[in-house]
Amino acid sequence: xxxxxxIEKFVRVRKPHVTTSRQMDKRTLDDSFAAMEQTIRxxxxxxxxSVQRISILSRMIKLTAAAxxxxxxxxxxxxxxxxxxxxxxxxxxxxxxxxxxVEMMTAMSLERAFQRGGIEAVEEQSRKAFxxxxxxxxxxxxxxILAEFNGNCHSTGRTRL
Amino acid sequence: xxxxxxRTIAKTIFVVLALFVSATSSFAYPPDNAAxxxxxxxxxxxxxxxxxxxxxxxxxxxxxxxxxxxxxxxxNRRIINIVLDAASVDHCDWGLDYSQGTExxxxxxxxxxxxxxxxxxxxxxxxxxxxxxKALGRCMSIYRMARHLNERPIICYLVAAAINAANxxxxxxxxxxxxxxxxxxxxxxxxxxxxxxxxxxxxxxxRWKREAGIISMSLEKIDxxxxxxxxxxxxxxxxxxxxxxxDKQFFDRNKAYWNKYMEAVQAAFDLPYSQAYSKLKxxxxxxxxxxxxxxxxxxxxxxxxxxxxxxxxxxxxxSHTNAIKAAIEIYIIKAKTGQFPDALxxxxxxxxxxxxxxxxxxxxxxxVLRCQGKDLARDVIHQYEFKVKK
Numbered sequence: 001x002x003x004x005x006x007i008e009k010f011v012r013v014r015k016p017h018v019t020t021s022r023q024m025d026k027r028t029l030d031d032s033f034a035a036m037e038q039t040i041r042x043x044x045x046x047x048x049x050s051v052q053r054i055s056i057l058s059r060m061i062k063l064t065a066a067a068x069x070x071x072x073x074x075x076x077x078x079x080x081x082x083x084x085x086x087x088x089x090x091x092x093x094x095x096x097x098x099x100x101x102v103e104m105m106t107a108m109s110l111e112r113a114f115q116r117g118g119i120e121a122v123e124e125q126s127r128k129a130f131x132x133x134x135x136x137x138x139x140x141x142x143x144x145i146l147a148e149f150n151g152n153c154h155s156t157g158r159t160r161l
Numbered sequence: 162x163x164x165x166x167x168r169t170i171a172k173t174i175f176v177v178l179a180l181f182v183s184a185t186s187s188f189a190y191p192p193d194n195a196a197x198x199x200x201x202x203x204x205x206x207x208x209x210x211x212x213x214x215x216x217x218x219x220x221x222x223x224x225x226x227x228x229x230x231x232x233x234x235x236x237n238r239r240i241i242n243i244v245l246d247a248a249s250v251d252h253c254d255w256g257l258d259y260s261q262g263t264e265x266x267x268x269x270x271x272x273x274x275x276x277x278x279x280x281x282x283x284x285x286x287x288x289x290x291x292x293x294x295k296a297l298g299r300c301m302s303i304y305r306m307a308r309h310l311n312e313r314p315i316i317c318y319l320v321a322a323a324i325n326a327a328n329x330x331x332x333x334x335x336x337x338x339x340x341x342x343x344x345x346x347x348x349x350x351x352x353x354x355x356x357x358x359x360x361x362x363x364x365x366x367x368r369w370k371r372e373a374g375i376i377s378m379s380l381e382k383i384d385x386x387x388x389x390x391x392x393x394x395x396x397x398x399x400x401x402x403x404x405x406x407x408d409k410q411f412f413d414r415n416k417a418y419w420n421k422y423m424e425a426v427q428a429a430f431d432l433p434y435s436q437a438y439s440k441l442k443x444x445x446x447x448x449x450x451x452x453x454x455x456x457x458x459x460x461x462x463x464x465x466x467x468x469x470x471x472x473x474x475x476x477x478x479x480s481h482t483n484a485i486k487a488a489i490e491i492y493i494i495k496a497k498t499g500q501f502p503d504a505l506x507x508x509x510x511x512x513x514x515x516x517x518x519x520x521x522x523x524x525x526x527x528x529v530l531r532c533q534g535k536d537l538a539r540d541v542i543h544q545y546e547f548k549v550k551k
Contacts, residue, residue: 099389107314107373108263108390110270111466114316116392118470119274119323122316126271 198247203272253309262376313369337548341496483510
C-alpha cells in the first residue's frame with residue numbers, strides 16, 4: 001500500500017474517535033500547507049531540482065504534515081474531552097470498576113444477577129468468579145511443592161495450587 | 162493398697178478408651194459435615210467441554226447411551242461416590258458467615274448444577290441397565306444435595322430449586338421407563354415422605370433476607386453492600402450519593418421501612434396463588450416508585466429482589482413436587498391392580514396454582530396430571546405427563 005493510502009486509511013480509522021469542527025480542521029490544515037509550501041519554495045530556489053521531483057516531494061510533505069497535525073489535534077481533543085478543560089474531578093461520581101471474585105459471590109450481587117437473567121445468570125457469575133483460580137497443574141513434583149513452601153517462586157516455575 | 166491399684170488400672174483403661182474413641186472419630190468417613198465432601202467434589206469435578214450438550218440430551222432421554230458418555234461416567238465415578246456419601250450425611254454446614262448480612266459469600270453454586278448433571282446422567286444409565294432402584298436412589302441423593310444447598314440466602318434456595326425441578330424431570334423419565342414394581346414404588350413413596358418431615362420451603366430464606374437486610378443497613382456495611390451488590394448505573398450512583406449524606410436517622414428510618422415492607426412480603430407468600438401474585442407484583446414496584454420521593458425507601462429499593470419471580474418459581478416447583486407424589490400413588494395402584502384408576506384417588510397433594518386436586522386423565526401411553534389454575538406469569542396451565550413401559 002502506498003503512503004498516501006496509508007495516511008487516508010489512518011485518517012478514516014481515527015476519525016470516528018474525535019469530534020472537531022470542520023472550520024477548525026480546515027484552518028489548521030491550510031496553515032500547515034501554506035507553511036510547507038513556503039519552505040519548499042525557499043529551498044527550491046537554492047537547489048533548483050526537476051519539476052517532477054518537486055511535485056512528488058511537495059505531495060509527500062503535505063501528506064506527512066497533514067498526518068502529524070491530525071495526530072496532535074486528536075491527542076489534544078481526546079485529553080480535553082476526557083477531563084474537561086479546567087474542570088476538577090467529581091469525587092461523587094461512581095467510576096465503573098470491574099468486580100472482584102469476592103464481590104461477585106456475595107448474596108446481594110448474585111440476587112441482582114438472578115434479576116437480570118435468572119438461574120443461568122447466577123451460574124455464569126459464579127463461574128466467572130471462580131475462573132481466576134486458573135487451571136490445575138497437570139503434574140506437580142515434590143521439588144515444586146518444596147519451592148512453593150520456601151517461597152522460591154523462580155526456582156522451578158511457580159505452580160498455581 | 163489393693164484399692165489404689167484397682168483405681169489406677171481403672172484410670173488407665175478409661176484413658177486408653179478415651180484415646181481410642183477420639184482417634185476413631187477423627188478418622189471416620191464420611192465426615193459429619195456433608196459440605197466438606199461437596200467442596201471436595203466441586204474442586205475435583207471438571208466439566209467436560211466436548212460432550213456437555215449431549216449429557217443434557219442423554220439424561221433428558223433425547224439420545225441413547227454412547228461410548229463417550231460411558232467413558233465420562235467411568236472417569237468421574239469417584240466424584241459420584243463422594244457426592245453420594247455427602248448426600249447420606251444429615252448435617253451440612255457450608256461455613257457461611259451470616260454476620261455479614263447480604264454480603265455473605267456463597268459457595269461455588271454453578272458447580273452444584275454441574276454435579277447434578279453428572280448424577281442425572283448416572284441415574285439414566287442405571288435405569289437403562291434395568292437397575293431402577295439404584296437409578297431412583299440417585300434421584301433421592303440429588304434431592305438431599307438440593308436440601309443441603311438450601312442455606313438461608315435466597316439465591317441458595319433458587320439454585321437448589323432449579324436442581325429439584327430438573328430432578329423431577331429425571332425421576333419422571335425413570336418412572337415412565339420402569340415396570341410397576343410395588344416394592345420399589347413403596348420404598349420411593351416412603352423416601353419422599355421422609356423429606357416431608359422438613360418440607361422444602363422458601364420461608365426460611367424470606368426470614369433470613371429480612372434479617373440480612375437489617376444487618377447490612379448500617380453505616381459500616383451498606384457502602385460495600387451497594388458497591389458490590391448493585392450493577393453500575395444511575396440508580397447505584399443515586400443510592401451511593403444518598404448514603405454519603407446519610408446520618409443515623411436515615412438508617413433508622415430505612416430499617417423501619419424495610420421491616421414493614423418485608424412483613425408485607427412474608428404475609429403475601431401465605432396468600433392463595435392469585436392474590437399473592439397481584440400483591441407481590443405491587444410490592445415489587447413499591448420501593449422503586451417511592452424511592453425518588455421518599456428517602457426512607459432508598460435501601461429497600463437497593464436490597465429488594467424480585468419477589469414475584471421467586472414466588473412464581475417456588476409455586477411451580479411445589480406443584481411439580483405434588484404431581485410427582487400423586488403420580489407415585491397412581492403407579493402403586495397400577496402395580497396392585499394391573500391398571501390405572503379411572504379417577505384420581507382422594508387425599509393426594511393439590512396443585513398450588515388453584516389449591517385444588519390435579520385433573521387426572523388417562524392417555525394411551527399412561528396418564529396426565531393437569532393443574533386447575535393458570536400460571537399467571539407465563540399465562541399457561543401446567544400439565545405433567547407420566548408414561549408406562551409397554
